[in-house]
Amino acid sequence: MSRTVLSSLTVSLVLMTGTAHAAAGDPETPHRRLEIAGDCQGCDFSDKNFAGARFIGADLREADFSNSHLPGATLIESRFSHADLSDASLASAHISGVTFAGADLSFSQLAGGQFERVNFSNADLSSAAFNGAVMIQVAFNHAELDDASLVGVRVRYGRFIGADIADANFSNSNLRGADFSDSEGDGISFAGADLSGARFVNADLDDVDFTGARLDRVDFSGAQIDGAHGIEKTMILRACGDDNTRILGELRLPACPERSDDPHPPAPPIIVSHVRLEASPATDIQIDWDEVYTARVEALEALGDVLSTNAGRMDSEELREIVREAQREIREIEREIRRNRQELEREAAEHARALALEQVERRREVELEMHERARQRTEELDELFDIQHDHPRSHIEMYYGDTELLGVNPGAGDPDN
Structure with a gap:
């Protein structure tokens, strides 16, 4: 099994020249074992096929991935800030510990993805599709999400602060605890979504569909939501607001519990852990998964801080459910880390075996070549000996190789000489 590992020096050279078709961008050839690490800022990977590839610890800021194919790719602890991934x-x-801050992901397809500790702040995600994605600790602060599709997504600790969500579709999504404070836009759909515990503080929205949505404990403080439809008074009995809240005309919501001066309460930070990459002839690449594991567990353990902050607004059953879900997430992450470590160890062992077999085969080829040359030399000498024995005074000339002329028994005393 062969693997291609591109270092900081070879990323651009291999992918941007025609000398190595393993990553030359043939859209018909998926690169399911391609691994990319290192620094390649501003490189042009547009229209390339990276299906199933792994980007680990890569710095690809301002790189061009427009119209590229990356289905099933794995992006770990990498930077794509201000990169162009439009129509990608x-x-x-599977994306973990990655920043797309300021990147262009317009019209990109991200459906069914898994996102953990991902930063889309200030990114252009207009008309992007996230349908069915699972997200943990994802920031869309001040991002452009106009006409984006997030149908059926599951979000834990999502931040959409100051985002433009015009014509965005969040229907049938799990958005519990999501923060839409200061967001703006019209023509938005939250139909069938679970918005329990979400925040719309100072949001400025128009023509919003809340049909069938769950709005328990939603904070509408300062929110201006004109044209909210599909919403019934019974749906917001447990929601809260303040004197500046405008939703459903003159309807007044109960005051929200007092909070700190910070309008956005603490949430688990998006932690980008350090990944150590080492090159060696035997294994090509080694990842300190213990550090990745520690960072992930620390991120999820930060749930405790959030629970403490919001305990007064939750009942005991809700607290227990959140704790159980966090424990399930931690167990799944532990299993994933073990699987990743085992896969890397297995691939490293296979690569070492392949390298050893290649060396053995090369030695065998060299030995056979030397043996063949020795046999030919022996035959030549035997033939020469036989001729000398039969014609001791004859003038004999022969070529050895392509350049050397040997005179054998040049006929000393031969009358013709």
């Missing part, structure tokens, strides 16, 4: 396909991608 990242369906079913």
Whole structure:
């Protein structure tokens, strides 16, 4: 099994020249064992096929991935800030500890992906599709999400602060605890979504569909939501607001519990852990998964701080459910880390075995070549000996190789000489 590992020096050279078709961008050839690490800022990977590839610890700021194919790709602890991923396909991608801050992901396909500790702040995600994605600790602060599709997504600790969500579709999504404070836009759909515990503080929205949505404990303080439809008074009995809240005409919501001066309460930070990459002839690449594991567990353990902050607004059953869900997430992450470590160890062992077999085969080829040359030399000498024996005074000339002329028994005393 062969693997291609591109270092900081070879990322651009291999992918941008025609000398190595393993990553030359043939859209018909998926790169399911391609691994990319290192620094390649501003590189041009547009229209390339990276299906199933792994980007680990890569710095690809301002790189061009427009119209590229990355379905099933894995992006770990990497930077794509201000990169161009417009019209790129990242369906079913696994993305962890990655920043896309300021990147262009307009019209990109990210459906079915898994996102953990991902930063989309200030990114252009207009008309992007996240349908069915699972997200933990994802920031869309001040991002452009106009006409984006997030149908059926599951979000834990999502921040959409100051985002433009015009014509965005969040229907049938789990958005519990999501923060839409200061967001703006019209033509938004939250139909069938679970918005329990979400925040719309100072949001400025118009023509919003809340049909069938769950709005328990939603904070509408200062929110201006004109044209809210599909919403019934019974749906917001447990929601809260303040004197500046405008929703459903003159309806007044109960005051929200007092909070700190910070309008956005603490949430688990998006932690980008350090990943150590080492090159060696035997294994090509080694990842300190213990550090990744520690960072992930620390991120999820930060749930305790959030629970403490918001305990007064939750009942005991809700607290227990959140704790159980956090424990399930931690167990799943532990299993994933073990699987990743085992896969890397298995691939490293296979690569070492392949390298050893290649060396053995090369030695065998060299030995056979030397043996063949020795046999030919022996035959030549035997033939020469036989001729000398039969014609001791004859003038004999022969070529050895392509350049050397040997005179054998040049006929000393031969009358013709």
